Amino acid sequence: MYVGRDMTELSMLPRSEWKDSELSYFHHSLQQMAQYLNQEGLSIHQGIIEEIENRGGLDRHEATYTNGTEVTFD
Secondary structure, eight states, rough: OSSOOOHHHTTSSSSSSHHHHHHHHHHHHHHGGGGGOHHHHHHHHHHHHHHHTTTTTTTSSOSSSOOOOOOOOO
């Protein structure tokens, strides 16, 4: 279950201020319904993808004691 800011709040912030978990969650959600999105939804999804790419992706390259190698949004 996602616990975090909703799209209404996030839409008022530049994507550079979004957390990795928020990018991951909304990328996954929009990816699942991409075939149903209108032009605005596709534009939002593309912006999220670009921010993920600007950050070098979302995978962690090393696991830590408390985190694995994938960003989770739970």
